[in-house]
Amino acid sequence: MSATEKDINAHLHTQSAGVIWDKVFKGTSFAFAAMVLIVMLAIMVMLFKEAWPTFAHFGFSFLYTSEWDVVNDKFGALVPIVGTLVTSLIAILIGVPVSFGIAIFISLMAPSWLKRPIGIAIELLAAVPSIIYGMWGLFYFAPWFANTIQPFMTENLGGVPFIGQFFQGPPIGVSIFTAGFVLAIMIIPFIASIMRDMFDVVPTALKESAYAMGSTTWEVVWKVILPYTKAGVIGGIMLGLGRAMGETMAVAFVVGNSLELNTGLFYPGATIASTMANEFNEASGLHMSSLIALGFMLFVITFLVLSLAKWFLLRLEKSQQGDET
Amino acid sequence: MISKFKKRKLINYFNLSASIVVTAFGLVMLAWILTVLFGKGFQHINWAVFTQMTPPPGASGGLINAIVGTLLITFFAVLIGTPIGLMAGTYLAEFGGKSRFSSAVRFINDVLLSAPSIVVGVFVYAILVKPQGHFSGWAGAIALSILVIPVVLRTTEDMLKLVPVQMREAAAALGAPRYKVTIDIVYKAALSGMFTGLLLATARIMGETAPLLFTGLNNQFWSLDMNQPMANMPVVIYQYALSPYEDWQNLAWAAALLITISVLVMNIIARYSLKQPSSR
Numbered sequence: 236m237s238a239t240e241k242d243i244n245a246h247l248h249t250q251s252a253g254v255i256w257d258k259v260f261k262g263t264s265f266a267f268a269a270m271v272l273i274v275m276l277a278i279m280v281m282l283f284k285e286a287w288p289t290f291a292h293f294g295f296s297f298l299y300t301s302e303w304d305v306v307n308d309k310f311g312a313l314v315p316i317v318g319t320l321v322t323s324l325i326a327i328l329i330g331v332p333v334s335f336g337i338a339i340f341i342s343l344m345a346p347s348w349l350k351r352p353i354g355i356a357i358e359l360l361a362a363v364p365s366i367i368y369g370m371w372g373l374f375y376f377a378p379w380f381a382n383t384i385q386p387f388m389t390e391n392l393g394g395v396p397f398i399g400q401f402f403q404g405p406p407i408g409v410s411i412f413t414a415g416f417v418l419a420i421m422i423i424p425f426i427a428s429i430m431r432d433m434f435d436v437v438p439t440a441l442k443e444s445a446y447a448m449g450s451t452t453w454e455v456v457w458k459v460i461l462p463y464t465k466a467g468v469i470g471g472i473m474l475g476l477g478r479a480m481g482e483t484m485a486v487a488f489v490v491g492n493s494l495e496l497n498t499g500l501f502y503p504g505a506t507i508a509s510t511m512a513n514e515f516n517e518a519s520g521l522h523m524s525s526l527i528a529l530g531f532m533l534f535v536i537t538f539l540v541l542s543l544a545k546w547f548l549l550r551l552e553k554s555q556q557g558d559e560t
Numbered sequence: 561m562i563s564k565f566k567k568r569k570l571i572n573y574f575n576l577s578a579s580i581v582v583t584a585f586g587l588v589m590l591a592w593i594l595t596v597l598f599g600k601g602f603q604h605i606n607w608a609v610f611t612q613m614t615p616p617p618g619a620s621g622g623l624i625n626a627i628v629g630t631l632l633i634t635f636f637a638v639l640i641g642t643p644i645g646l647m648a649g650t651y652l653a654e655f656g657g658k659s660r661f662s663s664a665v666r667f668i669n670d671v672l673l674s675a676p677s678i679v680v681g682v683f684v685y686a687i688l689v690k691p692q693g694h695f696s697g698w699a700g701a702i703a704l705s706i707l708v709i710p711v712v713l714r715t716t717e718d719m720l721k722l723v724p725v726q727m728r729e730a731a732a733a734l735g736a737p738r739y740k741v742t743i744d745i746v747y748k749a750a751l752s753g754m755f756t757g758l759l760l761a762t763a764r765i766m767g768e769t770a771p772l773l774f775t776g777l778n779n780q781f782w783s784l785d786m787n788q789p790m791a792n793m794p795v796v797i798y799q800y801a802l803s804p805y806e807d808w809q810n811l812a813w814a815a816a817l818l819i820t821i822s823v824l825v826m827n828i829i830a831r832y833s834l835k836q837p838s839s840r
Contacts, residue, residue: 253737253739253740254737256737256739257737257738257739259739260738260739260742260743261651261655261738261739263647264647264648264650264651264654264655265651265655266647267643267644267646267647267648267651268647268648268651268652268656268661268662268665269661269665270644270648271644271648271665271668271669271672271709271710271713272664272665272668274672274706274709275668275671275672277683277687278679278680278683281683281686281687282679282682282683282686284686285682285686332582333582333585333586335579336578336579336580336581336582336583337579337582337583337586339576339579340579340580340582340583341583344576344579344580353583353587355831356587356590357586357590358827359824359827359828360586360590362763362823362824362827363593363767363820363823363824364766364767364768364769364794364819364820364823365767365769366767366769366794366797366798366816367593367597367767367816367819367820368593369801370597370797370801370812370813370816371592371593371596371597373801373802374596374801375592375596420589420593423586423589424586427586451568451569451571451572452572452576453571453572453575453576454568454572456575474674477674478674480676481674481675481676481677481678481679482676483676483677483678483769483770484769484770484794484798487798488801488802508676508678508770511678511682512678512770512773515682515685515773515774516773516774516777526682527682527686530678530679530682533676533678533679534675534676534679537674537675537676538671538675541670541671541674541675542667542671545667545670545671
């Protein structure tokens, strides 16, 4: 064997080792990627398995009965389900217009020296742990609200036919409405920064042509930027909604944790997540299973909302790629 | 009767003023939350907080066991979650491309990123705490590691994709096998970005309370045993803030401030390290 032949053989050998390691590396990384899917599937399956006694025992009536009686083992999820939907709805109703305004302000109106500080402030607000919002809500916002805004609203709106019933409740501060408001404050930074990112990628040429035609700034927002970013804005709102529905700690502090059904928004109430946080450690048997059933439903609902959000965001991405080419 | 032009101008002024007002509203809320937190927190941070244990009801004490517990649980959560997120992100960026499988992983990962953390807590309760029969630090760490994965995966994929294809091709042209290209070239170029993902993930889980309620629970005493229930800051905040004892509530504010400062500092470092050029 000549020297060169040896070299070539040695070289081929290291190369085939490289090929093997390549396969190992690719295989391992594939396995870990698959693990993400497995974790998701495992969460679904395990929750369903643990929740099964409840579903088997109560059937569909679990979804629409409101009795939650731990002593007699009777469980209906209506109150927490309604509580979750109503608090997130309030959060969206307050949070979306505010986020929209903030996004307009940052991306179109603020002088450039102000853009970055406000942008950073809002993103840091998003990083504050949710339990801090809960403490602030319970010790500061709720008492203030109960003494000022709430009596005002009850007095002026409480007498109005039909909608008046929503503005009733004891002046104690912890209520469905307070929970919705604290959730709104929590999701504002989240939605606002998505909207701002969306507004910033609208091609300058589009905006400037509208200005050149004599549009006001508001008309540029409403007729150019919003149609262009529609899918993304809706996606961002859905993401915020998903967050609001699954939020636990902020809500557990301020919602009041009462499992009675009331139409008044100022009554204490409960959400799926707050009920779980509140009762889990003292639960056993059917009670425990019912709490996990609540968790399973929460997971399914947020999964759907978040999937929808993702779908909207992907659609925007695709249409933008279409514009570029 | 106002002219159409005036009406348009009026609508414009009204709506733009409204967005200034709501921005001010957002900033006022932020300022309110932060002044409350810093005011109450600094008032109650003292030497005892870092040297004494969490007290029994009505007594004063500190947070040292909770601080150590949070550090331990967070450390192990990051240790377990990071390699999974890192490798999965690597697969998506380097091998996955636009295949069905990788689109599915991306999709599910984004859902996991915003999934309710309390559900993750219940999941770990069902697979670990219930069969074992007791709460433990490990269960807490594993629950949090499930929250680490999506953050690390996302940033890893994004950062690896920023590395120019030419660098991979140049390395491959020199005869480097694919895994070497990834580890020695791509990882190195994306290192600061991947570090950012790690910081963001740590910041994300440090303040997480809900999953720990069902897994790590709490412990009044000093314990470094990950097999036992373990004291941790978020659960201490939750239990003490809702207690009727003033000493406990004060400790909760101190703990809240410590957690928030750590989370904010990590976010700021992450932001700063992202802006540094990754390779010279």
